[in-house]
Amino acid sequence: MRLDYLTIFPDYLAPLGLSLPGKAVESGLIDVHVHDLREWTHDRHRTVDDTPYGGGAGMVLKPEPFGEAFEALGVDEHTTVVFTTPSGEPFTQRLAEELATRQRLVFACGRYEGIDQRVIDHAREVAEVREVSLGDYVLNGGEVAALAITEAVVRLLPGFMGNAESLVEESHTGGLLEYPVYTKPPVWDGREVPMVLRSGDHGLVAAWRQEQARRRTAERRPDLLAPSALDDGTPIERAV
Numbered sequence: 001m002r003l004d005y006l007t008i009f010p011d012y013l014a015p016l017g018l019s020l021p022g023k024a025v026e027s028g029l030i031d032v033h034v035h036d037l038r039e040w041t042h043d044r045h046r047t048v049d050d051t052p053y054g055g056g057a058g059m060v061l062k063p064e065p066f067g068e069a070f071e072a073l074g075v076d077e078h079t080t081v082v083f084t085t086p087s088g089e090p091f092t093q094r095l096a097e098e099l100a101t102r103q104r105l106v107f108a109c110g111r112y113e114g115i116d117q118r119v120i121d122h123a124r125e126v127a128e129v130r131e132v133s134l135g136d137y138v139l140n141g142g143e144v145a146a147l148a149i150t151e152a153v154v155r156l157l158p159g160f161m162g163n164a165e166s167l168v169e170e171s172h173t174g175g176l177l178e179y180p181v182y183t184k185p186p187v188w189d190g191r192e193v194p195m196v197l198r199s200g201d202h203g204l205v206a207a208w209r210q211e212q213a214r215r216r217t218a219e220r221r222p223d224l225l226a227p228s229a230l231d232d233g234t235p236i237e238r239a240v
């Protein structure tokens with residue numbers, strides 16, 4: 001997978017070379033390119049923003065640099081352009097799984113009051129476009145969201161995680177939050193590891209984990225248990 005990032009603060013994306021994504025770059029699993037949007041400005045001040053039409057506070061990122069950047073980067077029908085914005089669709093594990101199937105992601109990181117709408121409209125004509133939000137809050141720019149989305153997506157790529165099994169029972173993978181986990185020592189701070197986990201009975205352990213996942217989900221994210229969330233149309237097997 002090729003990943004491109006358009007930003008006016010390229011240093012903000014330095015973490016891409018560390019930890020997990022860095023390993024994936026070295027192995028050739030992903031090909032990462034961070035671009036300073038100012039590369040596509042032509043005035044002395046390398047201007048990327050201007051005041052909003054219709055008035056209002058703040059500045060808006062101009063369309064020309066993005067348009068030239070998309071052209072230079074060869075953004076086409078094989079590209080998914082991800083605009084990270086608080087006004088986007090919610091980023092979920094399901095969307096991470098979807099983006100992990102793409103051959104190329106181009107992240108357009110907004111700043112200030114956002115990116116001129118014509119950039120998004122233009123991108124839709126030449127590529128797949130997803131406007132994505134990490135959550136219902138506003139960041140100073142789209143770079144942090146691009147990093148978070150990158151990590152969630154890249155770790156799903158085949159061959160990225162040393163043990164693919166570790167992806168199986170994670171939070172949100174099966175629609176539930178992950179169960180509590182424990183490791184040695186068996187007692188710490190006067191707190192004992194649940195005996196079932198030390199029973200060696202895999203069936204009991206699996207049942208306990210499923211129950212814990214459901215209980216945790218019901219307590220913290222009842223919305224995930226709502227019928228619409230779980231109803232994917234699969235007919236329910238009736239006990240006979």
Ligand SMILES: NC(=O)c1ccno1
Binds near residue numbers: 133135142
């Ligand atoms: N909530 C978000 O994803 C976001 C992106 C930029 N600002 O906020």
